[in-house]
Amino acid sequence: MLVVLGVAGCNVPPSDPSTSDVQLPDTVTFAEHIAPLVWEHCMPCHRAGQIGPFPLVSYTDVQRKAKMVRFVTTERYMPPWPADTAYARYLGERVLNERQIALIAKWVEQGRLPGDTASLPDPPDHPDAPPLGEPDLVVPLPDTAFIPGDARDRFLIAKAPWELPRDTFVRAIMFEPGNRALVHHMNGGLINYPPGAKDDVFAGHGYIDAEQLGGPDAFAALQLANDDGTWPPLVPSAVNHLPGMLPPRYPEGIGGYHFARKGSFLLNTLHYGPTARDTTDRSRFLVYFAERAPERPLQELALGSLGITPVEPPLELAPGEVRTFRSTYTLPEPISVLSVNPHMHLLGTEFLAYAVTPARDTVPLVRINDWDFRWQYVYTFPRMVPLPSGTTIHVYGTFDNTAENPHQPFDPPRHVTGADSRFMRTTDEMFQFFLSYVDFRPGDDTVRLDQPPASAPAAASSR
Ligand code: HEC
Known part of the structure; x- marks a missing residue:
């Protein structure tokens, strides 16, 4: 927006x-x-x-x-x-x-x-895309996804590969849902294959149902690994989509990615809302190239499940159990935070993240009192939030594995464990906290993130 x-x-x-x-x-x-x-x-x-x-x-x-x-x-x-x-x-x-x-x-x-x-005037235009103009590259999902009309939420893991004549840089990436009435959210990572690591990026399945296949089987079906079986570098949350939200547009010089000759988007979650009619979707990514390497590339810290700090105690819930887990991390270097992204699956109920600086100041990051897996926002601060070196980030997540939880997927509740691979089923739980940041520079606390680049239309507000 x-x-x-x-x-x-x-x-x-x-x-x-x-x-x-x-x-x-x-x-x-x-x-x-x-x-x-x-x-x-x-x-x-x-x-x-x-x-x-x-x-x-x-x-x-x-x-x-x-x-x-x-x-x-x-x-x-x-x-x-x-x-x-x-x-x-x-x-x-x-x-x-x-x-x-x-x-x-x-x-x-x-x-x-x-x-x-x-x-009354005509209702306003709500553009589905930011005014970035024609993309330099369109990367569609290789296959059309079939969505049965069984009135259930559906979660896919998918890939969208590309091959270019040479490496380049990108300034912006947009996800464009094919079926806007159904695509509820998408969290996408960016895979750049090292030179010579992958012959055919298009081989393998285009998408799989995350409730049917998880773990190494899903990994194999999508054929995302390098040809020698090792895992290529991944930028975890490079693109996110939620209905009605335009992706954040950072000030000039901030953000952007290296884009290898061969690569793929990894749609960690492609969530479709329920529908009563059989239908299909073929979504795509719009990519905008940059002339130069990004001046201050976005980096990401991932805490908790699959991240750099463990979930404590290990994420595991007995049937009927309600429990709070935590993860903490102390920054070795100063950073300037742009946005935060809390992530849990169906059983999450509450989420809290804050930072405590060496001077004992508490910096609130995010609090969610009533978690709803359907609304997985990336929250962008109005200004950069600098955190000095030695700051400790504290993250707490509460999960409810009782039958009373309205989002409980199992009847009766089952023993639930945390996802332990990049590919997981939706019914495996996750407790993750992502921070997008750039390396700290003096004066960052005054950098506003709500200044759209000069080409954007003036913001309208009825407040
Ligand atoms: C970001 C998208 C979005 C926005 C903004 C939004 N809605 Fe909704 N609304 C939905 C979706 C999706 C549903 C279907 C139920 C769900 O997913 O929770 C829904 C459901 C509803 C329902 C039906 C609730 C039910 O229990 O069946 C009502 C009423 C409603 N919205 C009213 C509003 C009003 C009023 C506003 C503005 C003040 C609004 N919505 C803003 C997406 C949105």
Whole structure:
């Protein structure tokens, strides 16, 4: 999203539970109050062909669902934004403030008045892609994925390989879902094959169902390894996609990747929402080349499962067990953090990450009070967050393996272990925390990350 949420322009913090100081107009109408609100906060997903199950654009759309809209906004179930904004703030937050929630409630109580809908402007464009222009390279998934109409969430592991005349650099990578109404999220890594390491990057399956095949079998089916069986270098979360969110666009000189002659995207998770009809998807990656090597390349720290620090105690849950795990890491070098990405699977319920500097300052990173595996956001800070050398990062994750957990995939609950290979089933649990960072430079604490490059259109906000 390009919408810039100036913290300064918003007097009522979204998580402030007090409504006493909220001033509401005497009469609330769709045209004057509700349309701008749903167009900004709901319509990115609730319009034709998008992931939201029905459109929320016109007066008829919204008044038909008005009671549900009041319920999901009061409960803060919609718009989906699991991170606690009372703990840390990010760019593009999808959160309604108390006044907006109260406006919706009052509109419903007053009988859903349309107001002067004839004078409403056209609903805004919500571009599906950032204005980066034509990509230099399009990398599609090699096969079309079949999605049976069994009304279940579906998780694939997939690859999207490429072969180029020579090595190059990229400034931006976008994931473009083929089936926008179903692609719920995608977390993609970047594999660069060393020279001579891989003959045919296109050999092997294009995708596999992560619930059917995990571990070494999945690894073999995708044929992602080097020809000698060793594993090529992987940039774990180089591309992420969630409906309605545009990828972050960092200031000039920050970010970008080396792109080898032969390589592949590894779609660690390609999550499709449930559908009642058989359908298909063929998604693709849009790649934008850069002239030069990135000045400050993005790096990533992965803590927890498969990361550089262990999960303590080892991730394992008996049937019926609720348990908190942790992972900690002390920085050997100073870094400047751009974004954080908490990751758990179905049984996760709470997530907390913060850093403690050598001067004993606590830096909040992310808190999620009600984990929902369907909304795996990468949270980008409004400014870079420098962490000095010697800072300790603390990460805590709680998992609920009881039958009462609504996301429990097994009936009755089973013994669950942590994923122990790059390829895992969704029903294996994971406890991971990724930080995207660049090497620290003095003055980084003033570098704003919400400044789109000069070519981007001005941000619009109805707040
Ligand atoms: C990021 C995408 C996204 C945004 C933004 C969003 N929704 Fe949704 N909404 C969904 C999806 C997907 C579902 C289907 C249920 C689910 O996955 O949780 C849904 C479901 C719903 C439902 C049905 C809930 C149910 O239990 O069946 C309502 C009502 C709703 N949304 C209202 C809203 C309103 C009102 C807003 C804005 C204030 C909004 N949504 C913003 C994606 C979104």
